[in-house]
Amino acid sequence: MKNPITINDIAFELGVSKSTVSRALRNEPNVKKEVRSKILAFAKEKGYTRNEYAINFRNKSTKIIGIVVPEMITSFYVNFITRIQSILYAKGFHTIISISNENPDIEKDNLLMMESYRVEGILISACHNKKNIDIYRRLIDKGIPLIFFDRTIDELAVPKVKIDDYIKSFFMMEYLIRSGRKQIIHLAGPSYIQNTLERKNAYRDALEKFHLPFNQENIIESGVNFEDGEKAMEAFMKKQIPFDAIFCFTEMSALGAKSFLQKLHYSIPEDVAICCVSGTVLSSLVYPTMTVIEQPVELMADYCVELLMEKLDNMDGPNRTVVLEAKMIIRDSTKVDE
Amino acid sequence: MKNPITINDIAFELGVSKSTVSRALRNEPNVKKEVRSKILAFAKEKGYTRNEYAINFRNKSTKIIGIVVPEMITSFYVNFITRIQSILYAKGFHTIISISNENPDIEKDNLLMMESYRVEGILISACHNKKNIDIYRRLIDKGIPLIFFDRTIDELAVPKVKIDDYIKSFFMMEYLIRSGRKQIIHLAGPSYIQNTLERKNAYRDALEKFHLPFNQENIIESGVNFEDGEKAMEAFMKKQIPFDAIFCFTEMSALGAKSFLQKLHYSIPEDVAICCVSGTVLSSLVYPTMTVIEQPVELMADYCVELLMEKLDNMDGPNRTVVLEAKMIIRDSTKVDE
DNA sequence: TTGAAAGCGCTAACAT
């Protein structure tokens, strides 16, 4: 890369001091009009660009926010990031994005990288509710605000933005039961994600409320991806467990489950409901018969920024938890009221 | 944020010079063993982290690569980024990702931001084949290598990684015609994307080869998104153009088209083929009856890195163009050999 | 094997 032009070069060429150049470039008021325009014109002509590294280094402020997400397959996190970027950009922040790929080690590496890059805050959806707790704590101790969203961790005293997982899962179960399902199996998430437990509890409690038998056999714990859903469904089929509805942890695993059934040429009867929490736009559109609970991704992004700004103002401020209402979208032949 | 500990602090505390600390921290050989371990232990205890800004500033090397993509809805770019990140990470590079959202102005802003951040190279899939050409040129003139992939621009003398759009589109048309379709309509892409023209040409040439009538009416130019596909389909239906196959520019627009037909309760006959270029994993799985041309995303990522490294070594080296073979995946009731 | 010193590009306090 060619050596970029600096304020020193400009100062030298125009016979002014570099402070004047610096002031002109930053639109400080106390620069004579002609001098300023001379400087700006010259800078533009020579293609001057601020050296962010020198500036950040000097100012000890980076204006960079780190975003850590476990995956980018579903559109949820993509939409989240898109919105976050546009909000933060308007506030003069840039972002570094890291995709953990559901791997705590990658997450850890990326967090350390972000620390080196002196990010001023981190928005994170954790990929594991135990493994990196020490790192999270360390970063917070160093004064970097961490805001958790979606996949939060209860035992951490940090600002959080979550959805009403339990309640909405419970409603979904109620809806399934009320529409006549008696054999609802649960394709649960992995134990290392906190949301898994909340949804499992909702599954169990809803059955209990309606005096339906709760059977541990009817729950299979799986991962969050398409392949995980396929495998879980395979396991269910092997065990020959009858079902008239499948309550899935994620939309991807739901799609995997359905795909597996299709591969078996098992035609899914109209009255077998497949539903899941955390719907994505894409599959909702593609997949007209799957009831989903859709997370309010824009709202979540907005609150994340709000909580982040609070912490940036005052690191010792309170750690608010915002719980957002999710929306159940029924796309099922046997519709009931929400 | 608390003031992070620096090598000066360490040097002062341990009574050595900061050069020694710097050397120890960077594993330079000429540091006495005991001193080194003392320094490392102290650094670890105090939670020392390199200040990347000071280092980059001093070394004039950032080890950051910018990635610019037009969207992240389809999994293509997500997969691309994931793979790029893992390869570059292994080579000691980090990445800044920007999503243009199909908007050349946003793309421009982000490119300028990347310039300020002194990225050492940029991988870009352009969202418009004209609008930002000046910016691209300027960055290249400044010595920042730009590697174009997927949505490339012919008139720019830069390294490129593209797929054999024309050929594969032609094959797809041949396949449709050979399987008996006579009324193939084309839901084309927008004119500002270069690939649009290649696919349109393939559409026309294939019809010509088989002496089928080519009718401008049978092409509707649309955007790349789901909604664009819906609108285009609506327009086709309004014009009452009969069809037995739809050749779509993107998978998203294909999904939109199909969704629109479904909303009309227009049941798509088995022998109406919907097919598209640039398939994503998700919808291929969800959507068993859509023939797609799948882009070799991993290979594309690998070549991008290869071309980037070449340019990084020698900015004046040749501008290679790599053309990758795409794969037609027939998911149609009336199968034929590829 | 170590230390002293210069300097990367920029900003801000201070002086003029």
Next chain:
DNA sequence: ATGTTAGCGCTTTCAA
């Protein structure tokens, strides 16, 4: 309104 100067954290000569 402008210039002078010091210094941010680090690496890298050069000297010891």
